[in-house]
Amino acid sequence: MTESWLDAVKWNSDGLVPAIAQEAGTGKVLTLAWMNREALAATAKEGRAVYWSRSRRKLWRKGEESGHVQLIRDIRLDCDNDAVLLLVEQRGGIACHTGRERCFFQQLQDGRWVEVEPVLKSEQEIYGKK
Amino acid sequence: MTESWLDAVKWNSDGLVPAIAQEAGTGKVLTLAWMNREALAATAKEGRAVYWSRSRRKLWRKGEESGHVQLIRDIRLDCDNDAVLLLVEQRGGIACHTGRERCFFQQLQDGRWVEVEPVLKSEQEIYGKK
Numbered sequence: 001m002t003e004s005w006l007d008a009v010k011w012n013s014d015g016l017v018p019a020i021a022q023e024a025g026t027g028k029v030l031t032l033a034w035m036n037r038e039a040l041a042a043t044a045k046e047g048r049a050v051y052w053s054r055s056r057r058k059l060w061r062k063g064e065e066s067g068h069v070q071l072i073r074d075i076r077l078d079c080d081n082d083a084v085l086l087l088v089e090q091r092g093g094i095a096c097h098t099g100r101e102r103c104f105f106q107q108l109q110d111g112r113w114v115e116v117e118p119v120l121k122s123e124q125e126i127y128g129k130k
Numbered sequence: 131m132t133e134s135w136l137d138a139v140k141w142n143s144d145g146l147v148p149a150i151a152q153e154a155g156t157g158k159v160l161t162l163a164w165m166n167r168e169a170l171a172a173t174a175k176e177g178r179a180v181y182w183s184r185s186r187r188k189l190w191r192k193g194e195e196s197g198h199v200q201l202i203r204d205i206r207l208d209c210d211n212d213a214v215l216l217l218v219e220q221r222g223g224i225a226c227h228t229g230r231e232r233c234f235f236q237q238l239q240d241g242r243w244v245e246v247e248p249v250l251k252s253e254q255e256i257y258g259k260k
Contacts, residue, residue: 003241004241004242005238005241005242005243008243018148018162018213020150020159020162022159027157027158028157029150029152029159029215031208032148032150032208032213032215044238074237074238075237075238076234076235076236076237076238077234077236077238077243078161078162078233078234078235078236079226079227079228079230079233079235079236080233081236083148083162083233083234085159085162085234096209097209098209100209103208103209103210103213104206104207104208104213104215105206105208105209106206106207106208106209106211107204107205107206108135108174108204108205108206108207111133111134111135111174112134112135113135113138113207
């Protein structure tokens with residue numbers, strides 16, 4: 001079976017596209033992560049966000065360690081076919097590895113970045129002692 | 131004067147970061163575009179979204195031709211310092227060059243991309259006859 005919808009995506013020179021995750025309930029933009037072809041295929045098939053970890057160089061089933069799974073409600077592609085938007089249900093209410101609701105917690109204020117969103121759970125609490 | 135907030139951003143090997151524009155009123159994710167250092171500086175200074183056009187290889191003051199300016203309400207940086215989120219007021223209610231409200235109008239449905247959002251204004255109407 002061909003997967004022509006995957007062929008329609010314009011993968012960059014590293015074989016990736018940026019994927020935005022937006023919380024379906026609150027509308028908040030949670031994260032920007034990256035997907036390769038396999039990650040996007042798995043996301044659609046499994047109904048949960050699967051990304052490509054550029055640092056670890058492997059598939060990353062969001063929430064696999066933390067339990068903070070992103071359940072898929074909608075998958076969109078933009079006009080240029082080179083960016084993906086996911087509407088998700090964020091399990092645990094925490095998308096960021098820092099224990100915040102989302103990754104976009106630094107706000108530009110008078111020429112500096114200020115952290116404006118609270119840590120809801122410590123990294124130790126999320127990932128356990130190591 | 132130093133611009134240390136710009137130094138904090140992790141620009142990629144092309145000197146760019148992805149920038150998500152979200153409509154402040156509706157919460158809809160409108161576009162994903164790219165910024166270089168100059169574009170992000172101009173965005174903050176001018177209070178309107180300024181991107182780097184990768185195809186035209188120049189600064190792109192969003193709306194310069196169409197009038198569909200994005201006025202800045204908030205600028206956020208993510209936990210890894212490599213993605214930007216803008217909260218904007220979308221002038222004209224149209225963010226996409228195709229004349230749609232936003233660029234993410236293709237929805238994945240049973241293994242194919244389906245256009246699910248209407249064209250509000252023709253490209254000819256937006257950009258004029260050429």
